[in-house]
Amino acid sequence: MSLTQAIQSEVMATPLQFGGDLIGLAVLFLVLALVAAVLGASGVAGISMSIAKWLVIIFVVLAVVTFIL
Template sequence: MALLELAIGFFVLAIIAGALGAGGVAGMSMGIAKWLVIAFLVLAVVSLVL
């Protein structure tokens, strides 16, 4: 569950940074959030299968 919480946190950070005009920070935060969600989904599927 920690991965999902981190992903949500980075997503919120990206929205706030984008609203304040910091495009680089927003893009980087969205990239991190995307990879954390993918990692969460992969681990969730693996734990369900095994």
């Protein structure tokens, strides 16, 4: 088996997982927002909260699309 065939078989065997770590990232940004809010950095807290919100929305949309298909 040549190197190209080995790489192609590995690529084809790897499933696509779009929502794998979005919730983990959302929780991370939520914790960052809470810590920033406690420390008084309202700008960082607001941006972190917005990022967390969008990550959860993207996760939910991808989960619904996955369940429908």
